[in-house]
Amino acid sequence: MKFLGAISKYQKLSPEQRSFIGNAQRKFCSTPAELLEFFKPMAVYDKSCDEARAQLLNFVILCGVLSFLGLIAIGVLSEDMPMVIPIVGIIFLMIFPALILRWRLGRVDIHNNLREFVVPMVNLIGQDTAAEQKINLELDLSGKKLEGKLRTRTKDDPGWLAYPKTTTSIYDDPWFRMTTDLVDGSKLMLTIDDQITTIDRTYKSISGKIKSKSKAKVKHMIRASLALKHKKYAIASQNDLQSFGHELKLKDGANRQVFCLKQTVKTDDIDAFVDPQLCVALLGRIFMNVQPAGQKGS
Amino acid sequence: MKRGFFFLRDCDHPAHQSCASCGKAFCNEHLRIKPGASAPFCLDCLGKTMQQTNQNKDKKVSTRDDYYDDYYYDTAWCYGYRSNYYTSGSYKPWYFGTVDADGSEFNDQDIRVFEPSAEIEDPDAEAFDPDANVFDS
Numbered sequence: 299m300k301f302l303g304a305i306s307k308y309q310k311l312s313p314e315q316r317s318f319i320g321n322a323q324r325k326f327c328s329t330p331a332e333l334l335e336f337f338k339p340m341a342v343y344d345k346s347c348d349e350a351r352a353q354l355l356n357f358v359i360l361c362g363v364l365s366f367l368g369l370i371a372i373g374v375l376s377e378d379m380p381m382v383i384p385i386v387g388i389i390f391l392m393i394f395p396a397l398i399l400r401w402r403l404g405r406v407d408i409h410n411n412l413r414e415f416v417v418p419m420v421n422l423i424g425q426d427t428a429a430e431q432k433i434n435l436e437l438d439l440s441g442k443k444l445e446g447k448l449r450t451r452t453k454d455d456p457g458w459l460a461y462p463k464t465t466t467s468i469y470d471d472p473w474f475r476m477t478t479d480l481v482d483g484s485k486l487m488l489t490i491d492d493q494i495t496t497i498d499r500t501y502k503s504i505s506g507k508i509k510s511k512s513k514a515k516v517k518h519m520i521r522a523s524l525a526l527k528h529k530k531y532a533i534a535s536q537n538d539l540q541s542f543g544h545e546l547k548l549k550d551g552a553n554r555q556v557f558c559l560k561q562t563v564k565t566d567d568i569d570a571f572v573d574p575q576l577c578v579a580l581l582g583r584i585f586m587n588v589q590p591a592g593q594k595g596s
Numbered sequence: 597m598k599r600g601f602f603f604l605r606d607c608d609h610p611a612h613q614s615c616a617s618c619g620k621a622f623c624n625e626h627l628r629i630k631p632g633a634s635a636p637f638c639l640d641c642l643g644k645t646m647q648q649t650n651q652n653k654d655k656k657v658s659t660r661d662d663y664y665d666d667y668y669y670d671t672a673w674c675y676g677y678r679s680n681y682y683t684s685g686s687y688k689p690w691y692f693g694t695v696d697a698d699g700s701e702f703n704d705q706d707i708r709v710f711e712p713s714a715e716i717e718d719p720d721a722e723a724f725d726p727d728a729n730v731f732d733s
Binding site for chain 1: 677687710
């Protein structure tokens with residue numbers, strides 16, 4: 299009965315945390331320790347909630363199968379064993395509270411990016427900031443296919459009773475933005491913008507039936523930017539950094555050089571979370587390819 | 597204990613207890629009690645053990661137990677993660693300090709030492725302007 303654990307964990311959340319789960323949008327300016335203290339109970343709850351919902355779904359399927367078998371049993375055994383009918387009835391009726399409970403838990407669920415990406419990233423970046431250094435974090439986990447995030451929608455409708463009809467919708471979801479100062483004096487900016495393309499197609503099958511199919515594609519555009527101090531790091535030229543190819547953008551300022559690396563990851567799963575490894579790898583590539591100012595003599 | 601991920605630096609807190617695994621002395625911040633063990637383990641040893649345990653399991657999220665949840669969202673996870681990350685060969689961390697050949701868990705093959713001459717304070721450095729992101733240009 300994992301739903302009891304999930305409910306218990308939800309009840310232990312503070313009103314502020316419950317409010318965040320409710321609207322899933324917020325700007326933070328806090329130390330890594332404060333952010334982790336805020337996110338950790340929600341991450342634990344979210345995992346518990348997902349497990350409870352999965353268990354409830356299995357329970358509903360089990361009850362459905364047992365009810366079906368029960369109906370057959372009623373036909374065969376009801377005359378000899380009248381108890382079969384109420385037992386099957388109870389099993390069938392248990393489907394509804396389980397479905398309602400699952401739906402209620404779904405209403406207070408938050409995207410897995412919180413526990414699988416945000417918490418580990420705050421944890422990792424927090425290792426390289428001073429203890430009192432604040433992290434500016436903008437999160438929007440409210441949903442990827444909200445009307446407010448719709449960029450374009452095109453409809454290909456050949457007319458009434460004519461098929462196929464296709465609707466293509468493109469949504470922009472800039473859900474993660476983090477800026478902070480690292481211990482070496484560098485300034486870090488990490489952003490993730492998702493682009494979601496959904497294609498809803500209604501067509502007539504060979505047998506003449508009207509069928510609908512919906513497909514979604516998600517593009518995670520991950521950008522890691524580092525503004526490195528000239529006094530700490532040697533100024534790099536595009537020639538020095540040829541291994542990066544066109545993924546790297548350099549920008550020189552009076553006192554800093556800004557390195558920006560981007561990576562795009564495509565998936566068909568709208569609920570897929572971003573692996574923190576992707577951001578770590580981008581930042582690692584930049585730090586692996588720069589040299590301290592002293593070592594290059596600048 | 598060296599703290600940090602991309603940049604390692606020495607922990608400046610006084611050591612209180614020894615790690616039951618490696619035997620080195622650490623401050624309380626860098627020690628945790630492992631389930632099933634009464635003695636404390638340092639974050640490096642605990643992190644490596646937990647990463648190993650997790651790799652041996654199915655990688656599905658649902659296989660994590662409650663203790664692993666605590667570990668996953670705790671600082672200890674970073675120490676296991678960084679150990680894997682460094683040994684994968686894709687990164688050598690910068691180190692602010694002097695390499696101690698005898699007592700350190702890292703040698704000069706594992707890390708890149710930041711020259712003290714490069715560590716000059718620069719209060720006038722320009723602020724990072726997020727709007728001036730080079731991707732926008």
